[in-house]
Amino acid sequence: MRKRRDMHPASIETMGVPRLVLTHGQAIWLLCDLGFDHGVKRSTFNYYVKSLRKLGVPFDPANDRSNGRRRITYGFDEMMELSLALLLRVYGTLPDAVTTGLQKFRDQLRPIYHQAYLDLLSPRYPSASISMVGANRVLMSGLYLDLNLRYAAGQMVTFGPPRTLSPFEALCIYVQSEASARSYLPINISSLAGLVLARSKQVPAARRGRRPKQS
Secondary structure, three states: OOOOEEEOOEEEOOOOOOEEEEOHHHHHHHHHHOOOOOOOOHHHHHHHHHHHHHOOOOOOHHHHOOOOOOOOOEOHHHHHHHHHHHHOOEOOEOOHHHHHHHHHOHHHHHHHHHHHHHHHHOOOOOOEEEOOOOOOOEEEOOOEEEOOOEEEOOEEEEOOOOEEEOHHHHHHHHHHOOOOOOEOOOEEHHHHHHHHHHHHOOOOOEEEOOOOOOO
16 A cells, blocks of 8 residues: 655745646635635635636636546636635625636637736735825735726626735726726735635645545
8 A cells, every 4th residue: 555645735936926836625725814715614715616617717627627637726726816816706606707807808808817926925016105284104015906897786797807006006996996896996906815825825735545535
């Protein structure tokens, strides 16, 4: 019998973004650690993430088909897409416009995820600040993501195309946001990328032994 070995998530620092290789169980642990399972049981959350896979998030359906020798693994791009999808839930459900949009603009979004992480190391834009008399100054930094989401009467109606914003541009959108047909405000995508990679270092090891059942 082969001796079991611990399998830790791979995080190999290269010239760009650290490389992640997470099992499904490790991905669920990380998402829960980030608070995306708030208010539901772990088993319920696990089922929800599996249901997203069937809808094509974060894998293309053709790439999600496993055989007896292959397991699904999650890299940085997949964890960012899942995290973004979970942030965009409305009353615990991901709108169809978001599911479709994440797939349609996947090739545009994934370079943005990488750019967002690299912005933590070498900021592309200067920080923006907010201040008022008698209060501390608040700084905004990082790369912001505008998904061009629009919703009205509680329904998401449009998604994309995505674009990146400086902290100042994001702040202007916050200030000028209209209430009649509201847009989803920009997301600090650098902050999200930093959280995903920082917490991935704490993911428990997965056990290697007999091949686990497919998710």
